[in-house]
Amino acid sequence: MTNQNPRQDIAGADVMDSRRTFEIVRAGMKRRQSAEKRFRLYGLLAILLGLTFLSVLFVSIIGNGYTAFAQTYVKIPVYFDPAGIDPEGTRDPDTLNTADYSALVKASLREMFPAVTERGERRELYSIISTGAGFELRDSVLDDPALIGTRQDIWLVADDEIDMLMKGHVDRTVPELDRRVKDNQIAWVDQLNSEGRVEKRFNTNFFLAGDSRDPELAGIRGALVGSFYPLLLTLILSFPIGVAAAVYLEEFAPRNRLTDLIEVNINNLAAVPSIVFGLLGLAVFINFFGLPRSAPIVGAFVLTLMTLPTIIIASRVALKSVPPSIREAALGVGASPMQAMFYHVLPLAMPGMLTGTIIGMAQALGETAPLLMIGMVAFIVSIPGGIFDPATVLPVQIFLWADSPERGFVERTSAAIMVLLAFLILMNAIAVILRKRFERRW
Amino acid sequence: MSSVDTIEEAVQLKRANFKQAAGHMDSLTRKQEQRETEGDVRVENPRLRCNDVNVYYGEKHAVMGVNLDIGRNEVIAMIGPSGCGKSTFLRCLNRMNDTIVGCRVTGQIFMDEQDINASGIDVVPLRATVGMVFQKPNPFPKSIWENVAFGPRIHGLAQNKAELEEMVVTSLQRAGLWEEVKDRLEQPGTGLSGGQQQRLCIARTIAVNPEVILMDEPCSALDPIATAVIEDLIDELRELYSIVIVTHSMQQAARVSQRTAYFHLGNLIEVGETTQIFTNPVHKLTEDYITGRFG
Ligand SMILES: Nc1ncnc2c1ncn2[C@@H]1O[C@H](COP(=O)(O)OP(=O)(O)O)[C@@H](O)[C@H]1O
Ligand SMILES: [Mg+2]
Numbered sequence: 001m002t003n004q005n006p007r008q009d010i011a012g013a014d015v016m017d018s019r020r021t022f023e024i025v026r027a028g029m030k031r032r033q034s035a036e037k038r039f040r041l042y043g044l045l046a047i048l049l050g051l052t053f054l055s056v057l058f059v060s061i062i063g064n065g066y067t068a069f070a071q072t073y074v075k076i077p078v079y080f081d082p083a084g085i086d087p088e089g090t091r092d093p094d095t096l097n098t099a100d101y102s103a104l105v106k107a108s109l110r111e112m113f114p115a116v117t118e119r120g121e122r123r124e125l126y127s128i129i130s131t132g133a134g135f136e137l138r139d140s141v142l143d144d145p146a147l148i149g150t151r152q153d154i155w156l157v158a159d160d161e162i163d164m165l166m167k168g169h170v171d172r173t174v175p176e177l178d179r180r181v182k183d184n185q186i187a188w189v190d191q192l193n194s195e196g197r198v199e200k201r202f203n204t205n206f207f208l209a210g211d212s213r214d215p216e217l218a219g220i221r222g223a224l225v226g227s228f229y230p231l232l233l234t235l236i237l238s239f240p241i242g243v244a245a246a247v248y249l250e251e252f253a254p255r256n257r258l259t260d261l262i263e264v265n266i267n268n269l270a271a272v273p274s275i276v277f278g279l280l281g282l283a284v285f286i287n288f289f290g291l292p293r294s295a296p297i298v299g300a301f302v303l304t305l306m307t308l309p310t311i312i313i314a315s316r317v318a319l320k321s322v323p324p325s326i327r328e329a330a331l332g333v334g335a336s337p338m339q340a341m342f343y344h345v346l347p348l349a350m351p352g353m354l355t356g357t358i359i360g361m362a363q364a365l366g367e368t369a370p371l372l373m374i375g376m377v378a379f380i381v382s383i384p385g386g387i388f389d390p391a392t393v394l395p396v397q398i399f400l401w402a403d404s405p406e407r408g409f410v411e412r413t414s415a416a417i418m419v420l421l422a423f424l425i426l427m428n429a430i431a432v433i434l435r436k437r438f439e440r441r442w
Numbered sequence: 443m444s445s446v447d448t449i450e451e452a453v454q455l456k457r458a459n460f461k462q463a464a465g466h467m468d469s470l471t472r473k474q475e476q477r478e479t480e481g482d483v484r485v486e487n488p489r490l491r492c493n494d495v496n497v498y499y500g501e502k503h504a505v506m507g508v509n510l511d512i513g514r515n516e517v518i519a520m521i522g523p524s525g526c527g528k529s530t531f532l533r534c535l536n537r538m539n540d541t542i543v544g545c546r547v548t549g550q551i552f553m554d555e556q557d558i559n560a561s562g563i564d565v566v567p568l569r570a571t572v573g574m575v576f577q578k579p580n581p582f583p584k585s586i587w588e589n590v591a592f593g594p595r596i597h598g599l600a601q602n603k604a605e606l607e608e609m610v611v612t613s614l615q616r617a618g619l620w621e622e623v624k625d626r627l628e629q630p631g632t633g634l635s636g637g638q639q640q641r642l643c644i645a646r647t648i649a650v651n652p653e654v655i656l657m658d659e660p661c662s663a664l665d666p667i668a669t670a671v672i673e674d675l676i677d678e679l680r681e682l683y684s685i686v687i688v689t690h691s692m693q694q695a696a697r698v699s700q701r702t703a704y705f706h707l708g709n710l711i712e713v714g715e716t717t718q719i720f721t722n723p724v725h726k727l728t729e730d731y732i733t734g735r736f737g
Contacts, residue, residue, distance in 0.1 A: 325576065334569035343592065
């Protein structure tokens with residue numbers, strides 16, 4: 001059986017026809033194209049959904065928190081009464097320190113509102129001004145004892161309830177009994193306001209003060225410093241240890257059961273819930289080594305344990321991504337493995353390692369649970385002066401404030417979240433910049 | 443219709459072909475035993491002398507009992523079908539196989555009466571003496587100057603900056619790259635063309651002043667013009683160094699080498715003067731390969 005067409009001699013000639021292939025492919029094109037379009041649409045929808053949630057988050061946090069950056073102040077004529085502050089006229093710092101300055105504020109208020117005579121009403125009058133005002137007056141007197149005996153118009157921090165009133169968070173139509181700000185207080189504040197004695201100013205207190213029971217006096221400086229020490233120490237500990245471990249495991253360690261086991265366990269550690277690290281820190285560093293509770297140093301140790309796996313894994317990936325030809329080239333001219341490592345491989349892996357480290361540090365900055373375990377959840381007013389002082393960290397501060405009933409803490413919680421987010425964004429931006437700078441893919 | 447018949451016939455034909463091919467494969471793989479080498483593996487006063495070199499990748503016996511001398515100031519070419527163990531053998535000569543996990547080398551390779559595989563021999567001085575140029579140009583992602591200066595610097599070959607400068611310049615000149623890059627030494631080596639990159643790698647290798655240069659298919663990633671430049675260069679470099687070059691191009695082997703070694707399935711089948719191998723091979727396998735019957 002001979003055939004004219006040579007193609008016919010080959011098996012399956014009629015199913016294997018290029019014209020037929022073309023027809024089939026063309027017939028299916030429409031379906032393929034619409035599948036492609038659908039897939040793109042899904043992707044777009046996913047991104048839009050993500051962006052929506054993100055903007056809802058940002059809008060609600062910023063909407064709740066931005067008012068915390070302003071604080072209501074009241075201008076009051078204060079008479080620095082020598083009889084009250086320094087009856088003997090010695091100007092002895094001890095005497096000046098222990099004098100009752102809030103009495104000065106109260107006296108001024110009584111003077112301003114002579115009609116208020118009843119005890120309970122007077123207490124309500126006094127509570128317009130924050131209890132911290134006395135300390136403010138004390139500090140200015142200690143700074144300048146010449147103030148004693150003079151009369152000064154002084155801007156004093158208003159109480160948080162008044163602050164809320166001024167910021168419009170108090171609904172005046174609600175029955176008086178259901179409000180914390182009373183009608184007479186509202187009247188006094190309105191009067192002061194009409195005299196130009198009430199003003200909202202930038203809330204420097206929020207950035208300069210430590211924690212307080214009074215929202216108007218509470219600030220995040222203590223938490224910021226308390227976050228800074230453990231973070232710095234964590235970086236100092238975990239970056240060199242993590243990179244060294246990654247380099248050893250990736251470049252020098254023999255491949256055997258033991259290194260396999262180590263590898264598996266590093267990956268496991270990365271997945272261990274952080275609270276477990278907190279318990280470990282409590283048991284080992286505090287109970288066994290006797291380090292102080294609530295101290296940044298213990299926090300740093302715990303956070304180091306937590307970030308190490310992240311850094312090691314990221315560093316190993318970075319090392320793996322360096323092309324083997326670079327190593328071969330270096331070894332080929334007689335470089336020792338260490339020279340090949342330090343001259344060529346490490347610089348190329350550095351961007352990846354730094355990115356991993358910064359991501360690990362950002363995680364550490366936002367970590368709360370393990371720090372609760374080691375006692376960094378305490379109410380600490382003073383700003384920590386070192387790594388052994390009791391401290392609290394920013395996320396724990398947020399947790400503490402979020403737990404407080406005062407309305408003033410609501411906006412402060414959001415404001416603290418904004419500060420935390422700002423730091424996280426900053427750190428990630430640094431990661432991007434570092435990566436760009438070090439990335440010299442010639 | 444006759445098409446059914448045609449298809450059945452064709453299928454049968456295919457089956458038969460397949461069986462035949464499988465049988466051929468079988469014969470190829472089954473016959474993987476050690477064989478004697480044709481030709482004279484020894485030369486007078488060799489630079490390197492290999493005695494019964496075997497390489498195993500785990501269970502796989504990749505190079506089988508190779509005996510071969512590398513002479514002084516000669517270019518020896520290694521040819522053979524892909525996967526026959528040319529690269530593997532080449533990498534024995536500067537112990538680059540050490541870097542491969544699961545790779546085991548036995549036998550002796552003598553350099554100046556010293557077995558480089560003996561225990562206690564450090565690979566650093568060996569690799570400084572036996573340099574290597576790889577298949578794919580692999581300059582460091584640093585400046586041209588840094589690329590060439592790296593070797594002398596880590597070995598401490600230069601006493602001062604001026605000497606280092608001279609080494610870099612000389613190496614680039616010997617590699618025939620100087621004229622092209624003298625104005626751009628600070629620019630990245632990876633920015634050069636493929637052929638220039640490969641010559642940069644050669645310059646980097648000769649900057650440490652080795653005695654032997656190993657080249658593993660140095661031109662396989664290059665265009666014909668760049669290849670011709672490198673071939674000329676290899677011919678010039680012969681005056682100073684012994685060169686072992688693996689190539690899949692028989693023309694290249696014929697053009698640049700004085701001796702040629704033919705490998706087949708891990709065996710060194712035949713060694714001889716290049717002209718003799720290409721005109722008058724002794725072994726049947728060599729002849730088949732040279733005449734293009736397989737490869
Ligand atoms: N790293 C390795 N691991 C396992 N087997 C390898 C490795 N490198 C090469 N081989 C095997 O060794 C044999 C020789 O390889 P190679 O020396 O690269 O051949 P050639 O260079 O002649 O093409 C091949 O069969 C290859 O599959
Ligand atoms: Mg090869």
